[in-house]
Amino acid sequence: MEKISLPGKVAVVTGGARGIGKAFVQRLLEKGAKLPSHFQVVILDILKDEGEASLKDLQEKFGRDNVYFYYCDVTNGKLFEDLLKSINKDIGKLDIMVNNAGVCNEDDWEQTIHINLIGVIRGTKQATELMRRDKGGNGGVILNMSSIAGLEPFKGIETYCATKHGLVGFTKTMALNSEDADWGIRYHCMCPVGVDTALVHKLKQITGQEYFDHAVEKTGGLLSIEGLTEEFLKMILYSDNRCLAIVKPTGVQYLEMEKKTN
């Protein structure tokens, strides 16, 4: 049974111009297309050319009025917050916020923290303000993209691991805040193992082939983007608040985030 009434939902996906984010956008649009009232999905990304190309492709498939693209650098706090506020005002609401934009760059580790941690915290806090029932919003779902590297160490990507571990703690705490004060918002964290994209294969250059092969074996292999996307949709539609998913090709482990102890 779905945890949200489905028709006419409005979703924002950061880093939705390519890769995993684009696949999430497409899956939301496919789901919406089967409903009496479509989903409207907004892509926010720094990649103008890829964003425009994805927009054209998705508008042809799902209709002009159901998908939008705006340039947005999630490290530009004012731009990001203002965009979320205007999406909420112009489209009329915000139901689903997916903080997916992320990088893995140890040579510029401060920027990795700005994008992966500060950007996601900002997106979560601003979306929370717009969704909170006690502040006149309609409630909603916020999904933050962590990684298996948010739960375990991986050689050579220490700042990436720190940001993804940070997201797990942050999202768990927001989930508790929501339950405590009845905001009507569900918070989720996805922790996939390596997804079979060009990006993960660059890990080999950082870790070396031997460690990479060992890590892939340890985590049960690389995940297909389609497999991850199905789990994403299930989390958005069916999961309870506080749910964290470890996604592997061998299956999904759902961890209910701890309840408050006092």
Ligand SMILES: NC(=O)C1=CN([C@@H]2O[C@H](COP(=O)(O)OP(=O)(O)OC[C@H]3O[C@@H](n4cnc5c(N)ncnc54)[C@H](O)[C@@H]3O)[C@@H](O)[C@H]2O)C=CC1
């Ligand atoms: N590929 C993998 O194996 C895994 C990836 N993840 C996470 O999934 C997310 C997506 O990764 P991929 O699709 O693989 O990578 P990708 O590099 O293909 O996509 C990342 C997207 O984020 C955007 N982005 C980067 N910096 C941005 C900024 N400052 N503002 C706005 N957008 C920005 C990029 O332009 C790009 O469209 C990331 O958070 C990553 O950490 C998690 C587990 C496994």
Ligand SMILES: CCC(=O)/C=C/C=C\C[C@@H](O)/C=C/C=C/C=C\[C@@H](O)CCCC(=O)O
């Ligand atoms: C491989 C075994 C496994 O499942 C481990 C997963 C650990 C983390 C998965 C994922 O979250 C990390 C991806 C890291 C990618 C690393 C490098 C590239 O981002 C470099 C990109 C540089 C560029 O933009 O060209």
